[in-house]
Amino acid sequence: MFLLNNIKYKKILDINNLEIKEGKITCIVGESGSGKTTLLRMLNKLISCDSGEIFFRNRLIDEIDSVQLRRNVIMLPQEPAIFSGSIKDNLLIGLKFSEKQEAAEGELQKALKTVYLRKMLDDEADKLSGGEKQRLALARVMLMNPEVLLLDEPSSALDEDTELLIIEKLVNYSCSNNKTLVMVTHSKNIARQFANEVIKIKDGTVTSVEEV
């Protein structure tokens, strides 16, 4: 799905060759500051490499319109934006950004259930805890139904049990809907348990790609 050749970005990334496969769960692991977020941002064209080539479905990413690309390839950052207003507003805003049809309330409630967020659609989003906000953002992204989900530590604010439940749901959703999931995680356990492939990054270079 993504092919990277001879990528260089500042002094942060230097990747000779990397493939991210369609329909798979790929985990990116590595020390803090090793370049994981930078790599994700590149796949979504939030930043461009200084040299090298990135292909998305055999097309050079530079030649794909950024807005078009981001309808199919959605990134959830480490600290996702939560807007003031209701939970419902926060769910709908993702659909609006990606110019998708508004979802019915039942669908929104289902999305909240998927991330185990037991709140009412009219509740104020500002009042949610950090972990609840993270789950709301995840529900928002899942509703947008992209082909590729780029998730940067999607469970960093969750306790270990909730983390496992959420990632399991996410992985099931991705597998049954043939999504490509690329997830940065600090958790070796999650990578081992759920990934099809684990990419290890150290000081901006890929040190290993393991099939699990």
Ligand SMILES: Nc1ncnc2c1ncn2[C@@H]1O[C@H](COP(=O)(O)OP(=O)(O)OP(=O)(O)O)[C@@H](O)[C@H]1O
């Ligand atoms: N725009 C930028 N300009 C200069 N340096 C940057 C920029 N963005 C990131 N960096 C640096 O690049 C390195 C890699 O950052 P990145 O956020 O990709 O790491 P990470 O592996 O995701 O870290 P963490 O696990 O702590 O989130 C860090 O040293 C960071 O300070």
